[in-house]
Amino acid sequence: MNVNNLIARHRGTLIIPIVIANVILLANLASGDTKSWQELVWLDIAGEGGAALLALLWIVLILNSRPGGRVTRMLVAGLSGIFLSYWQDVMDEFIRLPDAIVWDHWLESGAMPVGMILLTLGIYHWHKEQQAISAQLIRRERIFREHRSLDNLTPLSGAHYLREQLKRELSRPDQPLALIMLDLHCFDHSRRLLGPSDSDRLLKELGELLLLNLRQQDLLCRYAGDRFAIVLPMTQQAEADRIACELQQAVRHFAFKTRRGESHFMTAQMGIAVAHDDDACSLIERANQRLPGATASWQAA
Numbered sequence: 001m002n003v004n005n006l007i008a009r010h011r012g013t014l015i016i017p018i019v020i021a022n023v024i025l026l027a028n029l030a031s032g033d034t035k036s037w038q039e040l041v042w043l044d045i046a047g048e049g050g051a052a053l054l055a056l057l058w059i060v061l062i063l064n065s066r067p068g069g070r071v072t073r074m075l076v077a078g079l080s081g082i083f084l085s086y087w088q089d090v091m092d093e094f095i096r097l098p099d100a101i102v103w104d105h106w107l108e109s110g111a112m113p114v115g116m117i118l119l120t121l122g123i124y125h126w127h128k129e130q131q132a133i134s135a136q137l138i139r140r141e142r143i144f145r146e147h148r149s150l151d152n153l154t155p156l157s158g159a160h161y162l163r164e165q166l167k168r169e170l171s172r173p174d175q176p177l178a179l180i181m182l183d184l185h186c187f188d189h190s191r192r193l194l195g196p197s198d199s200d201r202l203l204k205e206l207g208e209l210l211l212l213n214l215r216q217q218d219l220l221c222r223y224a225g226d227r228f229a230i231v232l233p234m235t236q237q238a239e240a241d242r243i244a245c246e247l248q249q250a251v252r253h254f255a256f257k258t259r260r261g262e263s264h265f266m267t268a269q270m271g272i273a274v275a276h277d278d279d280a281c282s283l284i285e286r287a288n289q290r291l292p293g294a295t296a297s298w299q300a301a
């Protein structure tokens with residue numbers, strides 16, 4: 001946990017419970033008498049003090065794992081209420097307040113339920129937020145399932161994973177399956193123009209772009225170099241043609257930004273094969289051969 005970073009990001013949110021805790025401490029000291037050593041009940045101090053410290057720790061953990069914003073503020077406000085209620089409880093163990101004072105009871109009994117309500121609302125909105133994030137990530141889930149076969153640049157799965165997945169898909173009888181091979185046009189020229197670092201980033205960003213244009217069930221792999229493979233389960237020729245066309249448009253309109261801030265445009269060529277009594281290798285071979293200018297010997301690394 002980087003404390004400096006945490007303080008820099010959430011200074012405003014952190015400072016409020018700390019200032020209130022100090023005000024409560026001063027108010028107790030100003031209004032009451034300190035208890036003698038013999039009067040202290042150590043079990044209560046440990047229980048209430050421990051609970052206050054835990055609530056404080058939760059605040060720090062939440063701030064450390066979340067960006068700022070409404071949901072984070074709600075969670076912190078809820079936990080702050082719980083923390084301040086326990087904090088006043090601990091004060092009672094050290095300082096005796098006159099019977100005429102009632103604000104300590106209000107603080108002890110009021111801050112806890114208010115804190116709980118705010119925390120519940122915060123958790124509810126966090127859950128909603130997480131659902132939205134999960135919906136975004138679900139398309140990538142297939143890619144991250146097999147970490148062993150990830151390509152270390154993009155990171156998409158490679159040719160080996162592609163063959164495994166094709167074998168699995170082709171073993172299901174009577175289910176149409178299409179494969180698109182997408183090859184960047186003249187990427188060698190782009191690589192020389194952009195340099196190794198920018199051209200690597202281009203491949204990475206292009207992978208992201210392609211993913212965004214695919215359906216949930218589709219699988220994107222980096223077959224080799226500047227060639228991507230897209231497995232389209234339950235897909236006939238017409239649908240595969242439409243998806244290939246959309247991907248081609250997406251690549252064409254992608255304005256990659258170089259480190260110098262210039263836009264670099266690419267085009268892609270497609271080879272589409274729909275499975276008919278194929279095994280994984282023959283389907284890949286046919287899709288590769290349908291790329292414009294393809295040679296039969298083209299193989300993944």
Ligand SMILES: Nc1nc2c(ncn2[C@@H]2O[C@H](COP(=O)(O)OP(=O)(O)OP(=O)(O)O)[C@@H](O)[C@H]2O)c(=O)[nH]1
Pocket residue numbers: 153183184185186187188189191195196199200203224225226293
């Ligand atoms: N930056 C970068 N370049 C790569 C990577 N893998 C392969 N390349 C480059 O990709 C280029 C592929 O070149 P070619 O196979 O000739 O393809 P092309 O230039 O697109 O030619 P056509 O496909 O015929 O249009 C080569 O220059 C490789 O060095 C990589 O991981 N990063």
